[in-house]
Amino acid sequence: MLPRVSVVIPAYNAAATVARAILSAQAQLPPPDEVLVVDDGSDDDSGAVAARCGATLLRLPIRRGAAAARNEGVRAARGEVIGFLDADDEWLPGKLAGQLPLLAEATFVACGAILFAEDGGRLGPLYDGESPREGPECWRALLGRNTIATSCVLVWRQAFDAVGGFDAALPVAEDQDLWLRLARHGRLRYLDAPLVHMHCTPISLSGVGSARGAHLQLRHTLPMIERHIAANRARLTGSDIRHIRGERYLRVGRGACWTGAWPSGARLLLAAMLRGHRPVEAARILLVTAPPLRWLRRRIGR
Secondary structure: OOOOOOEEEEEEEOOHHHHHHHHHHHHHOOOOEEEEEEEEEEOOOHHHHHOOOOOOOOOOOOOOOOOHHHHHHHHOOOOEEEEOOOOOOOEOHHHHHHHHHHHHOEEEEEEEEEOOOOOOOEEEEEHHHOOOOOOOOOHHHHHHHHOOOOOEEEEEHHHHHHHHHOOOOOOOOOOHHHHHHHHHHHOOEEEEEEEEEOOOHHHHHOOOOOHHHHHHHHHHHHHHHHHHHHHHHHHOOOOHHHHHHHHHHHHHHHHHEEEEEEEEHHHHHHHHHOOOOOHHHHHHEEEEEEHHHHHHHHHHHH
């Protein structure tokens, strides 16, 4: 017998997209046993749209953030398996059918995704097509770079509860934090197929690729990674730690430099270079994003 599957969709002011997400989950074969939409204090018609689509609706009186909303959805879920889906994303046909067999030998299962721009243009494979490493050491690779998107994951409810669910204190990277704990707790399997469409929206873009997003990465994501390094220091070599920090500094620093937080980004890129981590790439980013050069390009562009 197949386990019961509950799909949890957090929704904040998602009236324009939540129906697409719900219908894409309901269209799966086999279909999920329930689709729960957690209205995270929206001031638009997200809840009404979800109810019209036949989803089970939970309303939070105030906005608590995606992590807390997902946790509330899992608490209310009846299924042994939880599928996560964000309100601006959609599952493609075959996602559940492909992932459920893999879950029989895993703690959680992920798959690939295609990213779409706000105007609907196709941007290509998420994470440049890089897939997570399977097996007992995948947490080590995930410390350096996250390659798992929330809408791509199915997880056993028991494992989710065992590791404590999402950390509601994290406004960003709460998904990365959970994958690391799940990977240390058990085993990841990966279905190498792009079975999720992820759509950039004004709300999602506020957390990624913006000055605000860069600030949140600096304030929350990097300290979260340091906590995992500290917790697993006995299992990590000095070379592991240098690589993890170098990769994280490079990626967060690059985002900060491109989105206007150049001093903070430059410090991270220099830290990556000092660790010998992709110094040529770090130097190139420093050069092309330097304020004098960007000012000069703007002047020439006039």
